[in-house]
Amino acid sequence: MRPLTLGTAGHIDHGKTALVQALTGKDTDRLAEERRRGISIELGYAELALPGGRRLSVVDVPGHEALVRTMVAGATGIDLFLMVVAADEGVMPQTREHLTVLHALGVSVGVVALSRADLAGSEQRRLAAAQARELADVPLVEVSAVTGAGLDALRGELAVAADRAESRRAQPAWAQPTVLHVDRVFALRGIGTVLTGTLWSGSLAPGDRVEVLPWGGELRVRNVQIHDRPVARADAGQRVALNVVGPDRDRVERGDVVCSRESGLRASFRLDARLEPCPPGGERSRRVQVHHGTRRAPARVVPLDDAGLVQLRLEAPVIARAGDRFVMRSIAPVGTLGGGAVIDPAPPRHGPGPAAERLLLMSDGSPEQLLELALAEWAGEADETRVAADPESWVGHPLLGPARDRFTPERWRTAIDVLLASGEGLERAGWLVRPEAAEDADLEPAPAPDERALRALELIRRDAVSPRAPAAVAAALGVRADEAEASLELLARCGDAVRVKPGVFYESETLERLRRRLLELASNRDGAITLAEARDELGTSRKYAQALLEHLDASHLTVRQGDRHVLRRAAREGVQS
Numbered sequence: 001m002r003p004l005t006l007g008t009a010g011h012i013d014h015g016k017t018a019l020v021q022a023l024t025g026k027d028t029d030r031l032a033e034e035r036r037r038g039i040s041i042e043l044g045y046a047e048l049a050l051p052g053g054r055r056l057s058v059v060d061v062p063g064h065e066a067l068v069r070t071m072v073a074g075a076t077g078i079d080l081f082l083m084v085v086a087a088d089e090g091v092m093p094q095t096r097e098h099l100t101v102l103h104a105l106g107v108s109v110g111v112v113a114l115s116r117a118d119l120a121g122s123e124q125r126r127l128a129a130a131q132a133r134e135l136a137d138v139p140l141v142e143v144s145a146v147t148g149a150g151l152d153a154l155r156g157e158l159a160v161a162a163d164r165a166e167s168r169r170a171q172p173a174w175a176q177p178t179v180l181h182v183d184r185v186f187a188l189r190g191i192g193t194v195l196t197g198t199l200w201s202g203s204l205a206p207g208d209r210v211e212v213l214p215w216g217g218e219l220r221v222r223n224v225q226i227h228d229r230p231v232a233r234a235d236a237g238q239r240v241a242l243n244v245v246g247p248d249r250d251r252v253e254r255g256d257v258v259c260s261r262e263s264g265l266r267a268s269f270r271l272d273a274r275l276e277p278c279p280p281g282g283e284r285s286r287r288v289q290v291h292h293g294t295r296r297a298p299a300r301v302v303p304l305d306d307a308g309l310v311q312l313r314l315e316a317p318v319i320a321r322a323g324d325r326f327v328m329r330s331i332a333p334v335g336t337l338g339g340g341a342v343i344d345p346a347p348p349r350h351g352p353g354p355a356a357e358r359l360l361l362m363s364d365g366s367p368e369q370l371l372e373l374a375l376a377e378w379a380g381e382a383d384e385t386r387v388a389a390d391p392e393s394w395v396g397h398p399l400l401g402p403a404r405d406r407f408t409p410e411r412w413r414t415a416i417d418v419l420l421a422s423g424e425g426l427e428r429a430g431w432l433v434r435p436e437a438a439e440d441a442d443l444e445p446a447p448a449p450d451e452r453a454l455r456a457l458e459l460i461r462r463d464a465v466s467p468r469a470p471a472a473v474a475a476a477l478g479v480r481a482d483e484a485e486a487s488l489e490l491l492a493r494c495g496d497a498v499r500v501k502p503g504v505f506y507e508s509e510t511l512e513r514l515r516r517r518l519l520e521l522a523s524n525r526d527g528a529i530t531l532a533e534a535r536d537e538l539g540t541s542r543k544y545a546q547a548l549l550e551h552l553d554a555s556h557l558t559v560r561q562g563d564r565h566v567l568r569r570a571a572r573e574g575v576q577s
Helices: 014-024 032-037 065-075 093-104 120-136 152-168 354-364 367-380 403-404 409-422 453-462 470-477 481-494 506-525 531-538 541-552 569-576
Strands: 002-007 044-049 055-060 082-085 109-114 140-142 180-187 193-203 208-213 217-226 239-243 257-259 267-278 288-292 297-302 309-318 326-332 335-342 426-428 432-433 497-503 505-509 527-529 558-561 564-567
Touching: 002 093, 002 152, 014 044, 014 055, 014 093, 014 109, 014 239, 082 093, 082 120, 082 152, 082 470, 093 120, 109 152, 140 152, 152 217, 208 267, 239 354, 267 354, 267 409, 267 506, 288 309, 288 426, 297 409, 297 432, 309 354, 326 497, 335 354, 354 367, 367 409, 409 426, 453 470, 453 481, 453 505, 481 497, 481 505, 497 506, 497 541, 506 527, 506 531, 506 541, 506 564, 531 541, 541 558, 541 564
Parallel strands: 002 055, 002 082, 082 109, 109 140
Antiparallel strands: 044 055, 180 193, 180 257, 193 239, 208 217, 208 257, 217 239, 267 309, 267 335, 288 297, 288 326, 297 309, 326 335, 426 432, 497 505, 527 564, 558 564
């Protein structure tokens, strides 16, 4: 189970903090002012244990309009939400605005808690539940933080929602460079400077040296804590507190970004992005407030087309990556307009025209089109980032980054094969290059598997048709689960293994043999195969048979029609030949 963060949402005084305390045992109103006034002013944090052993980091956010910007900072980096609606009041203005913020940030998995059920009559509860269901199509549970009614049912629904949120992750976030957006900075007597935030990607451990943007200083991590407990390492998706040392530690402030040197991040005063939803024409050129990570900056919106492509020209820098989500709010009158996704985090100043056409391709193009564009640009500019022939090394690539999660590794591999077969691209030392640039390319060699990866490879080779999960590989090797998965990902980059779906890795030669057997079976059964037939043919479980059939679909060898996977023409001809 990978770490996940749950964010609360809902109108002021609808019982978010009381419900979090009832679920976790921790009062997240940590400031004297909050306790005096009975409302949340700052972000609060707690840990929630769920059925099945999963533990969530909970971010409790303020609900009133004056502090919606704090809510945005808290919602940044969360995986799922807990929307709290009071049964005796129903949906209120900040309920709707919080949900708009969540949609803008791409957070669609969650649960509605109909709180204060003990204070409402049956008709009030019915009306409030109907309003909530109309607002959000997610499970709803009636609860009372006072009596405890419904709390176990709520924990169960949150456990199901957490599984859904985890399954939507296309790539393990720990495999990416370290990025943490700072939401609190304070000093403790005898300890020093402490930074907190949600770890978006990568990992952090005592002794790590990190860069702090936008000012670019370097600090050393002395200690790492998760929910007041020291840990040897924090992974992506967890709430983290860092005790940092260094000559410039007092310069760190809320909104800064802690990252690894290889992250490729830099501060930018411009973002090319797509707005979602696309506002009316008269609304797109206004001055707005852009919220990204834990920073916010006034910006002018420059429309690039009629479909929501814009350039945001910022009055203060932000530190973004391609694919990051942001929230856009109006300055006067104050309100949330929506948000969008970053396509190019550091573009030159431009308007509509060819630049917009390029952005549209970056946002919506197929792997084949994106590779063509990347190769063309690299051939034209000597200092352009090279295009790796291995999809797993494209995490930080400025062109392909926003499209990584839209396609499977198999889809990228198919695109590479198409380019190689056409002669439009050549593979040199693990990189794709244009033929005319191949002789001048100064390319580093492709990665090679280390000893741990080779041991993992031997395990999944012996497993044949039913390769063990990364956790089982970790147990066999005596390493952590993330280290085992990193070794399997390295094998995939080297071409020795293939990830057919998250958590399922096949040794490459084994996969090729299984693929041939399934294609031949389909050819002998009127050009199609079912899940049951694949399972019986290979003598494996439904889980592995389904993973292999989905791999054939993703590789464009078969197409699913109902419960049958039908051979495509190219695959049928290949089997016959």
